[in-house]
Every structure is written in C-alpha cells, then in structure tokens.
Amino acid sequence: MTTGKPPRRAPRGFPGQGGRDTGSSSSRGRNGTLPEQLRSAREAKGVDLYRVERDTKIRSKFLAALENGDYSDLPGEVYTRGFLRNYASYLGLDPDEAVDEWRRERGESDAHQPLIGGPKPMAMPPRGLVLQRSHMVMVLLAVVVIGVVGYFGLQISRYLQDPTINVTTPATEAFQASAGTTTYKLAGSATPGTTILIMKDLRESMSATVDASGHWSLVVSLHPGRNEFDITASNTDTNHKSPTVKKYIDVSMATATPTSPQIYLATPTDGASIVDGAVTVSGSSFSLATVTVTSTLLGPPPKAGSTPTPVPSPTAIITPKPTPKVTLAPGATASPSPPPAGTTTTVATDGSFTLGLQLAPGSWQLTVTGASSSGIPASPVTVTIVVPYKPVQVIIQIEGGPTTLKIWRDGVLDPKTSNITYKSGARITIDATQSVWVWTGVQRNTYFTINGVLYGQLSTSSGTGSWRMDGASPPKKSNDH
Numbered sequence: 001m002t003t004g005k006p007p008r009r010a011p012r013g014f015p016g017q018g019g020r021d022t023g024s025s026s027s028r029g030r031n032g033t034l035p036e037q038l039r040s041a042r043e044a045k046g047v048d049l050y051r052v053e054r055d056t057k058i059r060s061k062f063l064a065a066l067e068n069g070d071y072s073d074l075p076g077e078v079y080t081r082g083f084l085r086n087y088a089s090y091l092g093l094d095p096d097e098a099v100d101e102w103r104r105e106r107g108e109s110d111a112h113q114p115l116i117g118g119p120k121p122m123a124m125p126p127r128g129l130v131l132q133r134s135h136m137v138m139v140l141l142a143v144v145v146i147g148v149v150g151y152f153g154l155q156i157s158r159y160l161q162d163p164t165i166n167v168t169t170p171a172t173e174a175f176q177a178s179a180g181t182t183t184y185k186l187a188g189s190a191t192p193g194t195t196i197l198i199m200k201d202l203r204e205s206m207s208a209t210v211d212a213s214g215h216w217s218l219v220v221s222l223h224p225g226r227n228e229f230d231i232t233a234s235n236t237d238t239n240h241k242s243p244t245v246k247k248y249i250d251v252s253m254a255t256a257t258p259t260s261p262q263i264y265l266a267t268p269t270d271g272a273s274i275v276d277g278a279v280t281v282s283g284s285s286f287s288l289a290t291v292t293v294t295s296t297l298l299g300p301p302p303k304a305g306s307t308p309t310p311v312p313s314p315t316a317i318i319t320p321k322p323t324p325k326v327t328l329a330p331g332a333t334a335s336p337s338p339p340p341a342g343t344t345t346t347v348a349t350d351g352s353f354t355l356g357l358q359l360a361p362g363s364w365q366l367t368v369t370g371a372s373s374s375g376i377p378a379s380p381v382t383v384t385i386v387v388p389y390k391p392v393q394v395i396i397q398i399e400g401g402p403t404t405l406k407i408w409r410d411g412v413l414d415p416k417t418s419n420i421t422y423k424s425g426a427r428i429t430i431d432a433t434q435s436v437w438v439w440t441g442v443q444r445n446t447y448f449t450i451n452g453v454l455y456g457q458l459s460t461s462s463g464t465g466s467w468r469m470d471g472a473s474p475p476k477k478s479n480d481h
Contacts, residue, residue, distance in 0.1 A: 034101040035069040041091035042067070056090050058083050071106070163191035165233035165242040169217075170249065177222065179252035187217035190233040190242070197241075199230040203267070203280065223266050224253040225284030226352055253286060261378035262286040263370050270383040277361070277387045281368065282354040289373040291353045294342030298363040301388045303433075342367075361389045361434075390472050394436040395449040398426040403445045408437035435470040437478070448475065 032040070042052065049060040056063075062083055065073040074080045081099055088098035167188040177184065189210075190196060196208040196216050208218040210233070220229070227249040233242040253264060265283040268274065281293050345355040347370070357366075364385050370378040396405065406418040409432045417428055424445070430436050440446040443459035450469050458475055459465055469475045 033069065034098060034105055035067050037093065037098075037101075038087065038091065039067045041093055045091060052087070052090065056086050058086060063087060069105070071102075160238075162240045163194040163233040163235050163242045165190040165196070165231065165245060167231055167245045167247060170247060173246065174248040174250065177249055177251045179224075181222055181251050183219050184222055184227075184249055185217055185219050186229065186231070186247070187215070188231075189214045190216060191235070194233045194235050194242075197232045197234050201228050201266070201282070202230070222249060222251050224251045224264050225266070226250050226350055253284065261288050261370060261372045261376055263288065263291065263368055263378050263381045265368055265381045265383065268366070268383060268385050271385070272383075273386045273388060274359070275388060277359045279357040279359055279366070279385065279387075280354065281357065281366065282352070283368075284351045285347055285353060285370060285378070286351060287372050287376075288347045288351070288353075288370040288378055290344055290346055291355070291368060291370040292342045292344040293355060293357065294367045294369070295357060295359060296365045296367070298365055298384070300434075301361055301363060301386050342369075359387045361387050389434045390470075392432050392434070392436055392470055393451055394430045394432075394438070394469050396428040396430070396438065397447040397449070398422045398424055398445055399447055400424060400445045401442065404441040405446075406439040410434045411437075435468060437466065437468050439466045440464065450475065 042049075047055075049063050052058070052063055053060040062074055065071065066080075066084060066087060071080060074083065080102070084098050084102055085095040088095040165188065167186065169185065169187040175184075186198065192210055192212050192214045194210045196210060196218065198206045198208070198218060198220070200206065200220060206218065206220065208216045210216045220227075229247045229249070231245045231247065235241070253262070263283065263285050265281075267280055267282050285291065343355055343357060345353055347353045364387065365382060366385060367380050367382045369380045372378075396407075402421050402423050404419065404421045405428070407414045407428075407430055409430060411434075414430070417430065421441075422428070430438075438446070438448075441464055443461045443463060443465040444457055447457055448455045448467070448469070455475060458467055458477070466478050467475045468478045
C-alpha cells in the first residue's frame with residue numbers, strides 16, 4: 001500500500017534542544033521507538049497519512065514528523081502533545097504512554113510534574129443539577145428537530161437509492177411447465193411503493209404494484225415453447241430502477257413428441273394490425289433446421305371502422321388457406337409483394353425462431369414454412385395481417401398573389417376546396433388517409449406543410465403544377481390530375 005510518507009529520518013530533539021541518541025534501552029518501548037510504534041500501528045490499521053489527516057484533522061506533514069521523530073518540524077510542545085494524544089488514540093495506542101515515551105526520547109524524566117506545586121484554589125462543592133422549564137422546552141425542541149431531520153433523511157435516502165427486487169416464483173431462472181399450461185403467477189418482493197415492470201418476449205409489457213409489506217404478484221399468459229420475462233422494479237417518483245431479473249418459463253409443446261416437423265407461430269397473430277409495417281415473425285418449432293416466411297399482398301388496407309378479422313389462439317397450428325383475390329380500389333396504390341422465395345432464418349437449438357419484415361401499407365398474407373436438416377418439410381402456417389396507411393395532413397398557404405386550387409383527397413376530388421381562387425394569405429388544411437393531390441394555378445404562390453414538415457414552395461414557376469403527397473415520402477410532381 002502506498003502510504004504517502006516521507007523518508008524516515010532519525011528522531012531529532014524539540015526546538016532548542018538539538019538531536020540526541022534515542023537508541024538506548026531506556027528510551028525504547030517494547031515495540032521499538034515511538035515513531036516506529038506509530039508507523040507500525042498505522043500500517044497494521046491499513047491506512048495512509050492522507051486518510052489519517054481526513055479522520056483526525058491533523059495535517060499529514062505533522063503526522064509524518066511524529067512518525068519520523070522530526071519533533072523540530074512540529075509547531076510547539078503543547079501542539080505536539082495534543083497531536084500525539086489524538087494520533088495515539090486513533091491508532092488504538094495508550095495516549096499517556098505515548099506522551100511519556102515522547103518525553104523519554106527527548107531526555108525528560110517521567111516525573112515531569114513538580115513535586116511541590118503552588119497554592120491551588122479552593123474547590124467549591126459541586127452544584128446539583130437543576131431542571132428548569134426552559135430546559136424541558138429545549139429538550140422537546142431537540143427531539144422534534146431530530147425526528148424531522150431523521151424523517152427527511154429517510155426520504156432523501158429513499159430518493160437517492162435504487163429499488164431492490166427479488167423474484168421468488170419461479171424460484172429458478174428457468175422453469176418447465178407442463179403441456180397445455182396457459183397462465184402462470186409470477187411473485188416476489190421489492191422496495192415498498194415501487195412498480196414492477198415486466199416485459200414478455202421483449203415485446204409485451206405489463207406491470208404490478210408492490211404493496212406496503214414489499215410483496216407483489218402478477219398472473220401472466222403463456223404460449224407453448226419458451227416464454228421470456230424481464231422483470232424490473234421502478235420508482236416512478238425518481239425514475240430509479242433496479243437491476244433486471246430474467247426468468248424463463250418453458251411450456252411443453254404437446255403431451256406427446258410429434259412424429260413430423262411442426263411450426264408453432266406466436267407472432268404475428270391472424271388479423272393483427274402493424275402500424276409501422278415492421279413485422280416480427282416469431283415462434284417455436286419441432287425438428288426444424290430453417291424457417292422461411294413468404295409475404296403476399298392481398299390488397300389495400302381495410303377502411304377505418306371496418307370489422308377486423310377474428311383472431312384465433314396464438315398457440316394453435318393454423319391450417320393453410322387459399323389466397324383470396326382482391327381488386328385494388330380506384331386510385332389506391334400498394335407496393336409489390338416480396339419475391340416468392342421469402343425470407344429464411346435458422347432455427348435456434350431450443351426450437352425458437354425470430355425474423356423481421358418491413359411491409360408497405362396493405363393487407364398481407366404471411367406463409368411460414370420450414371424443413372428439417374434432412375429436408376423433411378413442415379405443414380405451413382398462414383396468417384393475414386394489415387399494415388394501415390399512414391395518415392397525411394397537408395397545410396396549403398397562399399402567399400404573393402391569388403391562385404386557383406384543385407384538391408384530391410384519397411383519389412377523390414374534394415368539391416369543398418376545389419376550383420376556388422384563393423387570395424394571398426389564405427390557409428387550407430387537408431386531412432387524408434392515404435394521399436393528397438393538389439393542382440395549383442400558380443406554383444410560386446403555393447406553399448406546403450406536410451405532416452408538420454415545412455416544404456415551402458415546391459416550384460418558383462408562375463405556371464400550373466400538380467403534386468402528390470402521401471406523408472411517407474417527399475412530394476412528387478405528377479400530371480395525373
């Protein structure tokens with residue numbers, strides 16, 4: 001350990017007395033000279049001089065002088081005795097013996113007190129303790145202050161500390177549930193008043209509240225295969241969180257081992273709506289090496305308010321169904337479907353699989369197929385999902401002069417806003433589900449803001465122009481209208 005101590009030197013006398021030999025047996029303790037005893041005690045305590053300085057408020061250079069016997073470097077006899085007593089007490093040594101040893105090393109007699117002293121003042125008899133009313137008030141006030149300080153100290157400590165969490169059910173990190181198990185009760189303990197945040201399979205979130213006794217529980221749903229739970233305690237007042245505890249609950253996929261490769265699809269469920277088009281295909285399998293997902297565009301998304309497709313149980317093996325023929329509505333557009341080869345991923349050792357797709361707005365059919373390492377195929381699983389259109393809002397501002405506008409909302413001419421000549425300063429707001437088309441008589445007088453993004457003039461030309469805006473990409477010039 002680095003102690004930050006200066007080189008040892010032979011002890012020197014107190015100012016005015018000069019150095020003297022301190023090596024005789026009469027001037028040494030049982031464990032060496034006083035400086036050696038001090039240094040040995042400090043090193044046994046495992047602290048350096050700077051730590052002692054912080055604890056005793058004695059400057060490190062004075063502590064080093066005591067350990068080196070450099071008494072001439074100390075401020076004076078009174079300060080030296082005080083430093084020595086405090087330092088000896090801090091190191092667990094007898095302060096009186098330390099002072100006596102210091103005197104012996106300076107050549108003084110142990111009997112340093114005069115045998116005959118001068119006259120002493122007469123001692124007065126001790127006065128009894130008298131409690132007055134003011135004393136009681138001060139005591140009560142002190143109790144109140146201590147209580148208030150303790151309360152606020154507890155609150156501050158609670159505010160600064162991260163909550164703790166312990167999951168007791170299941171007791172192990174991985175738990176095997178029997179086939180057909182659909183629910184499980186997670187339980188444990190945590191800091192009272194906090195909120196338990198549970199993320200299932202990294203996509204489904206849920207929460208529970210910790211009661212005053214520090215206990216919590218929550219019943220969660222299960223699907224066949226591996227169910228992953230990330231559990232955290234959160235203090236909603238301070239936004240502090242505990243470390244995350246992971247638990248895995250494995251549900252047997254069937255009462256008997258399948259004889260052929262099988263696919264169990266967990267996400268997406270049939271009829272699911274994927275707002276941003278980012279689709280996560282995940283599930284579990286038996287005796288499969290790879291899984292392939294093929295997406296087929298069926299048509300545009302259904303209109304808002306239409307009845308959604310019923311959602312079957314996510315644990316069921318879905319029978320393949322034929323692809324229906326859907327005709328696109330007039331003016332509707334959709335991106336072409338991915339190549340028929342689809343997207344393929346490797347199945348994990350535990351049978352699970354996950355892959356991602358990015359789909360454009362529309363109704364899509366996803367077909368999941370797989371094959372074993374020997375090439376034996378599994379029965380395909382098919383689901384239908386919807387990626388809705390991204391809403392678009394266009395704000396048109398007329399500046400610099402009048403102009404005539406024609407506006408199509410989702411492919412239909414809007415009679416309320418079309419074929420009207422607008423004056424400078426006019427402002428028109430158009431909301432659509434899929435797209436907005438605008439024809440303007442004077443392009444340089446027409447300014448656009450699309451979904452909160454200011455595009456300004458789309459052209460400085462004084463002639464006519466037609467523009468299409470869908471909110472997902474920059475405006476496109478078009479002559480379709």
